[in-house]
Amino acid sequence: MADTSTQSIQVHAPVDRVAAVICDFPRYPEWVDALKQIEVLEEYEDGYAASVRFVIDAGVMADDYTLEYAYAEDLSRVEWHLVEPSKTQKSQEGSYDLTDNGDGTTTVTYTLEVELSIGMLGMFRRKAEKLIMDTALKQLKRRVESLPSS
Numbered sequence: 001m002a003d004t005s006t007q008s009i010q011v012h013a014p015v016d017r018v019a020a021v022i023c024d025f026p027r028y029p030e031w032v033d034a035l036k037q038i039e040v041l042e043e044y045e046d047g048y049a050a051s052v053r054f055v056i057d058a059g060v061m062a063d064d065y066t067l068e069y070a071y072a073e074d075l076s077r078v079e080w081h082l083v084e085p086s087k088t089q090k091s092q093e094g095s096y097d098l099t100d101n102g103d104g105t106t107t108v109t110y111t112l113e114v115e116l117s118i119g120m121l122g123m124f125r126r127k128a129e130k131l132i133m134d135t136a137l138k139q140l141k142r143r144v145e146s147l148p149s150s
Contacts, residue, residue, distance in 0.1 A: 004113040005130070009137040011106045013144045015098045018106045019075035021144050022096055025049050031143040033135070034058035041066065051083065058132075063088045090115040110137055 011018050021027075029035050037055035044050050053066045065086035070079050079095035094112040101107055110133055 004111060005133055006109060006111045007130075007133045007137060008107055008109040009141050010101070011108055011141045011144050012104070013106060013147075013149075014104060015076065015100045015106045017147065017149075018098055018108060018140075018144050019078070021140065021147070022078050023048055023071075023075070025052050031139055033139065061088060065089060065092070067092070085117060088117050090117050108137060108140065 025038055025040055028038050034056045035054065036057050037053075039053040040049045040051070041053055042049070042051040048071055049069055051066060051068050053064070055064045056062060063086050066083040067080040068083050071077070076098045077095055080093070082089055082092035085091070092112070092114045094110070097109040097111070099107040099109070112133060
């Protein structure tokens, strides 16, 4: 059974800068520690990635999987789902929701629902989800805030 987790973080940058980092998949290995390889398999006519293959190695967990993406017209939401089961995941659905706070900052809300192929006690699964989400949001924040303002 899949559980849904949600966490948010405030990023000191406007929505368009945050969205640009989220949508720039080829550069993910520069700022996502566990990501070893990424490949954009298919793009929409507007150039945004439609299908992306990820190879991760987070020490205790390694996986190779493909996600299919959809975007809100204003890029305030980026959502994805697992194309087919992988070595460790039966399913994955997630999203980034970007909210303009009106002061040059953006609240990023990350929602993730994963059903694992491997058994894991609920307590350990929740700890792992929290760690994955904390890390993802902190790495995104660090990346966006380290880029020069345009």
